[in-house]
Amino acid sequence: MSDVAVVGWAQTPSVRLARESEVQLLVPTVAQALARANLDRREIGFTCAGSCDYLTGGPFAFVSNLEAAGAWPPIAESHVEMDGAWAMYEAWVRLQHGDIDTALVFGSGKSSPSQPAEVWAQQLDPYYLAPLGVDPVSLAGIQARALLDAGKATERDFAEVAVRSRHNAVDNPNAQVKGDASVDALLAEPYVRAPLRKHDLPPISDGAVAVVLARGDRARQLCERPAWIRGLDHRIEVHQPGMRDLTASPSTTLAARKAGYDGGPLDVIELSATFSPQELILREALGLDAGANVNPSGGALAANPVMATGLIRIVEVAQRIASGAADRGLAHATGGQVLQHNLVCMLEGE
Amino acid sequence: MAERCAIVGVGQTHHKKRRDDVSIPGLLREAALRALEDAECTFADIDAVVIGKAPDAFEGIVQPELFLAEALGGAGKPMLRVHTAGSVGGTTVIVGAHLVQSRIHQRVLAVAWEKQSEGNAQWGLAGGRSRGIGAGGAFAPWIRAYIEQTGAPEYIGWQVAVKDRLNALKNPYAHLHLPDISIEKVKESAMLWDPLRFLESCPSSDGACAVVLTDEAGGKRAPKPAAWIEATAVRSELGVFPGRNPVRPQAGVECAHDVYRQAGISVPRQEIDVAELYVPFSWYEPMWLEGHDIAGPGEGWKMVESGDTEITGSFPVNPSGGVLSSNPIGASGMLRFAEAALQVRGLAGEHQVDGVRTALAQAYGGGAQYFAMGVLRSEPS
Amino acid sequence: MSDAKKETLVMEHLVSLRYEEELTPILERYVDALIDGRIVGHKCPQCGRVFVPGKGYCPMCVVETTERDEVEVADTGTVTGFTIITPVAYYGQEETEPFVYASVLLDGADSTLGGQDVVGIPHDQIHSGLRVRAVWRPKEKRSGNAVTNRGWGSVASVIDAFEPTGEPDMDRAKFEEHIF
Numbered sequence: 001m002s003d004v005a006v007v008g009w010a011q012t013p014s015v016r017l018a019r020e021s022e023v024q025l026l027v028p029t030v031a032q033a034l035a036r037a038n039l040d041r042r043e044i045g046f047t048c049a050g051s052c053d054y055l056t057g058g059p060f061a062f063v064s065n066l067e068a069a070g071a072w073p074p075i076a077e078s079h080v081e082m083d084g085a086w087a088m089y090e091a092w093v094r095l096q097h098g099d100i101d102t103a104l105v106f107g108s109g110k111s112s113p114s115q116p117a118e119v120w121a122q123q124l125d126p127y128y129l130a131p132l133g134v135d136p137v138s139l140a141g142i143q144a145r146a147l148l149d150a151g152k153a154t155e156r157d158f159a160e161v162a163v164r165s166r167h168n169a170v171d172n173p174n175a176q177v178k179g180d181a182s183v184d185a186l187l188a189e190p191y192v193r194a195p196l197r198k199h200d201l202p203p204i205s206d207g208a209v210a211v212v213l214a215r216g217d218r219a220r221q222l223c224e225r226p227a228w229i230r231g232l233d234h235r236i237e238v239h240q241p242g243m244r245d246l247t248a249s250p251s252t253t254l255a256a257r258k259a260g261y262d263g264g265p266l267d268v269i270e271l272s273a274t275f276s277p278q279e280l281i282l283r284e285a286l287g288l289d290a291g292a293n294v295n296p297s298g299g300a301l302a303a304n305p306v307m308a309t310g311l312i313r314i315v316e317v318a319q320r321i322a323s324g325a326a327d328r329g330l331a332h333a334t335g336g337q338v339l340q341h342n343l344v345c346m347l348e349g350e
Numbered sequence: 351m352a353e354r355c356a357i358v359g360v361g362q363t364h365h366k367k368r369r370d371d372v373s374i375p376g377l378l379r380e381a382a383l384r385a386l387e388d389a390e391c392t393f394a395d396i397d398a399v400v401i402g403k404a405p406d407a408f409e410g411i412v413q414p415e416l417f418l419a420e421a422l423g424g425a426g427k428p429m430l431r432v433h434t435a436g437s438v439g440g441t442t443v444i445v446g447a448h449l450v451q452s453r454i455h456q457r458v459l460a461v462a463w464e465k466q467s468e469g470n471a472q473w474g475l476a477g478g479r480s481r482g483i484g485a486g487g488a489f490a491p492w493i494r495a496y497i498e499q500t501g502a503p504e505y506i507g508w509q510v511a512v513k514d515r516l517n518a519l520k521n522p523y524a525h526l527h528l529p530d531i532s533i534e535k536v537k538e539s540a541m542l543w544d545p546l547r548f549l550e551s552c553p554s555s556d557g558a559c560a561v562v563l564t565d566e567a568g569g570k571r572a573p574k575p576a577a578w579i580e581a582t583a584v585r586s587e588l589g590v591f592p593g594r595n596p597v598r599p600q601a602g603v604e605c606a607h608d609v610y611r612q613a614g615i616s617v618p619r620q621e622i623d624v625a626e627l628y629v630p631f632s633w634y635e636p637m638w639l640e641g642h643d644i645a646g647p648g649e650g651w652k653m654v655e656s657g658d659t660e661i662t663g664s665f666p667v668n669p670s671g672g673v674l675s676s677n678p679i680g681a682s683g684m685l686r687f688a689e690a691a692l693q694v695r696g697l698a699g700e701h702q703v704d705g706v707r708t709a710l711a712q713a714y715g716g717g718a719q720y721f722a723m724g725v726l727r728s729e730p731s
Numbered sequence: 732m733s734d735a736k737k738e739t740l741v742m743e744h745l746v747s748l749r750y751e752e753e754l755t756p757i758l759e760r761y762v763d764a765l766i767d768g769r770i771v772g773h774k775c776p777q778c779g780r781v782f783v784p785g786k787g788y789c790p791m792c793v794v795e796t797t798e799r800d801e802v803e804v805a806d807t808g809t810v811t812g813f814t815i816i817t818p819v820a821y822y823g824q825e826e827t828e829p830f831v832y833a834s835v836l837l838d839g840a841d842s843t844l845g846g847q848d849v850v851g852i853p854h855d856q857i858h859s860g861l862r863v864r865a866v867w868r869p870k871e872k873r874s875g876n877a878v879t880n881r882g883w884g885s886v887a888s889v890i891d892a893f894e895p896t897g898e899p900d901m902d903r904a905k906f907e908e909h910i911f
Contacts, residue, residue, distance in 0.1 A: 001452075001453075019753065019756055020787065021755050021787070021880045023786065023788070024786070024788065027787070027788045027795060028795065031793065041793065052413065053405050053406055053407060053433075054406055054407070054412045054413075056881075057477070057748070058407075058881055059404075059405035059406075059407045059474050059475060059477060060405060060716065061881075063435065063589060063716050063717075063719075064881075064882070066589075067588060067786075067790040067793070068788075068793065069793075070790075070792075070793040071587050071588045072587055072588050072591060072791055073587075073600065074587040074600050074601035074604050074605075075585065075587075076583070076584050077584065077585075078432065078434055078445065078584055079432070079433055080432055080433065081403075081406065081431050081432075082430070082431055086430060089430070090430065090432075090445060090448075093445075093449060094448055096352075096448075096451075096452030096454065097352050097448065097451060097452060098351070098352060099352075110752075112752070113750045114748060114749065114750045114751075115748075115749070118748055120412065122410065122411060122412040122746060122748070123411075123412035123413050123416060124416075124417065125417040126374070126409070126410070126411045126417070126744065127373060127742075129417075130411070130744065131742065131744045234428045235426060236416075236419045236425065236426075236427065236428070236429045237419070237426070238419055238420050238425045239416055239417040239419050240420070251426070254426065335413075335416070336416040340419070341419075370739050371739060373739075470821055470822065472819050472821040472824075473821040473822050473823060476821065476823065477881070478822065478823045479823055480823055480824050480825035480826060481818075481824075481825070481826055481830065481832075481846065482819070482821065482823075482824065483816055483832055483846070484816065484819055487814060487816050487832055490814030490816075491813055491832075491833075494812070494813075494859075495812060495859070498859070540817065541815070541817060542817050543814045543817070544814050544815040544816075544854075546814075588791075590842070590843075590845070591842070592780055592791075592841035592908060592909055594908070
């Protein structure tokens with residue numbers, strides 16, 4: 001296995017509505033990530049992007065995004081219909097080949113033009129689930145209910161996740177939902193989809209993120225303190241929510257183990273928990289204790305630019321390692337609903 | 351040094367306009383099970399799954415690979431969904447190969463599919479708007495430009511259309527079986543995107559394709575001959591920009607030269623025994639022959655005219671019948687790699703070309719801007 | 732699989748998703764100019780190419796462009812490539828007769844306007860190199876409704892089509908680089 005590190009990154013502030021087009025969000029983001037890595041776009045060996053056509057509302061939406069990468073002269077490039085974290089996975093695999101040294105990765109999405117609850121309702125089995133009108137918030141509500149019924153958490157626990165997220169987000173210029181709230185005030189709010197309240201749901205966000213990877217000595221040349229990817233793995237579970245235990249995330253546990261997480265100390269953990277109960281599920285899946293430094297960025301409850309959210313978790317860990325604030329971190333990304341597909345990235349300073 | 355990678359199992363469905371005998375999971379499993387059977391292994395032997403498909407809007411399901419996890423034995427495994435427009439089937443094989451070449455996994459199942467009858471691709475392509483240009487509308491002006499630039503006679507496109515459909519008669523999986531196909535029939539068929547006529551255009555098919563990829567040890571002990579992946583490359587360029595040559599896209603030229611270099615090929619016309627090229631509209635056969643420097647400028651159509659690209663010719667192109675005979679969009683690119691693999695393995699049955707040792711597979715997508723290519727051989731180099 | 736053909740249950744599931752997106756500020760300016768009878772684009776400060784409409788960046792150089800880079804182009808130009816499309820029925824399709832789909836290179840622009848209709852000339856006489864001018868709607872009938880952030884309808888609802896000017900054809904060499 002070749003040593004690959006994150007040597008450059010950039011993200012846009014997540015906002016409820018960006019007036020710029022998705023490509024306009026990406027152009028400066030990609031440029032900044034390259035600049036941080038001290039690379040010209042023409043030096044990049046492989047580019048991979050993550051996005052979702054249905055967010056944009058048109059087929060081949062990702063084709064325009066190519067313009068942000070600078071696809072002239074022609075480039076070696078690919079795209080996944082998944083969060084940018086998986087685009088990074090593909091780029092990391094490509095770098096293992098040994099013939100190229102650098103890769104550019106980006107993820108982007110504007111959730112503002114559509115109703116996410118409608119769009120993601122089509123992200124389900126088209127024969128058995130979608131026609132029932134199952135929407136993502138209700139599904140997350142069912143997961144939350146299962147947690148409560150199993151005695152694994154309380155609504156207060158959910159609210160505490162939200163309070164911590166907003167509090168941490170105050171220090172994050174890119175976060176959208178931030179501030180100091182009290183658990184009791186939040187619990188006094190009405191349900192949106194019992195037992196979920198508004199604070200348990202992610203915001204609707206527009207945003208973009210870019211990452212530059214480099215291999216071996218090249219990484220050391222480009223970056224003073226690269227964030228080395230010590231392990232990267234992802235696993236999917238069965239889709240039918242009725243056929244798995246929604247209160248646990250065995251794929252996260254498995255992905256973490258395969259990524260080399262041995263349960264040892266972690267200075268920073270960034271989890272893609274888009275609903276507050278999911279943070280509790282993921283903490284348990286990773287065996288994190290109560291004092292763990294989870295989501296110092298505010299996490300996905302503070303900003304959820306779908307298709308970028310997972311890659312942003314990786315950036316948040318990487319930048320803390322690069323600055324010296326952390327030595328060892330874990331970033332998690334998720335795909336599908338109620339934690340069906342999970343990716344874990346272990347990052348370390350040298 | 352990268353690990354070697356071989357295709358040891360190939361499977362595809364019977365491609366049809368409507369496969370109303372199977373659901374989407376059923377369609378994919380038909381191809382996947384055939385590939386696993388060909389490789390004499392089961393889902394349990396697979397370490398990772400890579401899925402490729404054209405725009406989700408074609409079937410109206412957001413990220414359909416998610417609900418297919420169970421059907422493809424994917425639970426507990428890594429699953430990736432590649433989407434690079436029409437070239438996706440090819441890119442899917444390449445991503446699968448990378449997983450093996452990097453030594454991350456030993457056996458990967460790559461699957462690509464389209465069940466267009468369960469959606470509406472015309473609507474999907476148009477984004478629901480009026481004045482949709484359909485699949486051929488973007489390409490017709492470039493085909494016209496190729497004809498004007500080279501002075502090619504009008505019957506070249508018709509010749510390719512006939513050749514591929516006659517080849518398809520030898521391919522039991524092909525969608526179109528048109529035993530009465532003839533130059534006259536093609537010439538008289540309805541004009542769709544001037545100058546492309548109905549019978550010069552690909553059908554809309556339901557279908558799936560799957561391949562099992564493995565490492566050197568797996569390739570050597572495979573029950574049947576393996577197809578060795580000697581070279582892979584992808585290239586993309588902007589679809590629209592001043593100075594673009596959409597007739598001979600630079601990305602296509604560079605992608606081809608990358609695979610030729612990796613495979614040690616200096617004269618493709620002589621060193622490649624058969625090619626499966628993504629030809630959804632007849633004229634793309636001469637255009638890709640030139641676009642990948644198999645024929646010189648203005649010489650591609652002459653290869654067609656002289657019969658070089660016939661199944662019995664000196665440079666057979668699309669002995670399977672190609673995209674012109676079967677076009678489950680997401681799978682079409684993978685079918686090129688799968689058919690190239692069958693050729694070098696000697697397992698292409700009635701449409702087998704004699705003595706194939708080296709095959710070229712090519713898929714393209716978008717505004718002829720995405721390219722995925724590979725060179726496969728019957729023996730590892 | 733059993734020998735008897737199983738009857739497959741088929742269900743129709745119609746889904747409607749609504750997408751509403753405001754035009755980007757650059758396109759808003761572009762539409763205002765269009766309604767005013769002017770066609771504007773952005774000129775890249777690095778390579779000097781003019782893109783109509785402007786995108787906020789030059790796709791060749793990947794540098795940002797802004798209002799400061801706005802330039803006006805003529806409403807005359809050249810057909811650089813085209814096809815005649817026989818329409819296919821699908822939900823949303825309004826066309827029923829074969830229609831022209833042409834790329835027009837406006838004088839002063841480096842990018843082409845795609846998907847334009849060409850009128851005032853029989854379909855079988857349309858050819859690359861044909862010199863054309865915009866057929867503008869009367870001012871009171873102009874709107875930006877059909878212009879989108881996605882690149883669809885770049886002049887629609889303001890300019891309905893292009894018609895021949897009667898000038899001699901443009902020399903092929905001059906537009907070979909712009910056939911799409």
